[in-house]
Amino acid sequence: MEDEIEKTLHSLDGIERAEPKPFLYTRIQGRIERRRADTYSRIWQLKPAYVIASVALLIVLNVAAILVYNRSHRQSDTARPSIDAMASDYGLSFDIQ
Amino acid sequence: METQELIVGLQRGSESAFRHLVDTYQRRVYNTVLAIVQHPDDADDVTQEVFMTVFESIRQFRGDAQLSTWLYRIATTRALEAYRKKHARKRFAFLTSLFGGQDDGNEPDDRLHPVDFDHPGIQLEQQERGRVLFAAINRLSDQQKVAFTLHHVEGLSYQEITDVMQTSFSSVESLLFRAKQNLRKQLRNYYYNA
Structure with a gap:
């Protein structure tokens, strides 16, 4: 048995290098091209994220505009009585019959 | 170039x-x-x-x-x-x-059911033994497998293997020694059960 083991252990003596399939370089180039194309398509896949971010920004701007408008409108309502009093002092107020 | x-x-x-x-x-x-x-x-x-x-x-x-x-x-x-x-x-x-x-x-899981692998560079009369040896190599630890492959399949020297594996010369010696010991043990089991 020991003889069998030694013979098997030495079965790789004189082994020659295995050859890859032909056109390895061409296949590697093809793979590089495919990986590049994948990278570009991944950038395109990111586009919806940009769209969502833009829509979100638009909504924030709109809400901000509404809030600013409401605040300024409320300020003009509180200023109204003093304007009326000043108008009556100067005899500028009138009632419509 | x-x-x-x-x-x-x-x-x-x-x-x-x-x-x-x-x-x-x-x-x-x-x-x-x-x-x-x-x-x-x-x-x-x-x-x-x-x-x-x-x-x-x-x-x-x-x-x-x-x-x-x-x-x-x-x-x-x-x-x-x-x-x-x-x-x-x-x-x-x-x-x-x-x-x-x-x-x-x-x-199939070829760890459980080893797949026959014939290395095309092995001489024809050694193919059967080569198949048994490669099945045994498969069960070595990663480090032992790498050291054994580089030395016996690629023909690298101990010093070259030391550089590839970024380890010490004595570690490579030890890896190859243990790899052979483990292979002998596996082959003994194989021939005992055959």
Whole structure:
């Protein structure tokens, strides 16, 4: 048995290098091209994220505009009585019959 | 083309330098990978990945190691990764089949049922013994498998293996000694049960 083991252990003596399939370089180039194309398509896949971010920004701007408008409108309502009093002092107020 | 010239060409993105690299080193890379993954199609796939890794990371190559040493290091790392990934997938498929899941049945777990692998470079009269030896090599630890493959399949010296594995000379000696011991033990079991 020991003889069998030694013979098997030495079965790789004189082994020659295995050859890859032909056109390895061409296949590697093809793979590089495919990986590049994948990278570009991944950038395109990111586009919806940009769209969502833009829509979100638009909504924030709109809400901000509404809030600013409401605040300024409320300020003009509180200023109204003093304007009326000043108008009556100067005899500028009138009632419509 | 001189090695230094080749490295400079690769770092500049020269297509002819890359072609030269593939032409020069493809057999060494493929042969190393094949001995580890023990499947020609997987070896072809991993060899392509090795050269793509070189293409993508050649700028990081500082020249502190030989180009061939660096290639062997990438090749052995990638081959071990591919081997582990494939067998983890197979073990998972085996487990799911145990729990009643669907197993395609096309690819048996060759750790449980070793697949016969014939290295095309082995002399015809040694093919049968080579098949038994490669099945035993498959059961070695990763480090022992790499050291044994580089020495006995690729013909690298102990010093070259030391550089590839980035370890000490005595560690390589010890790895090869233990690899042979483990192989003897496995072969003894094999011939005892045969």
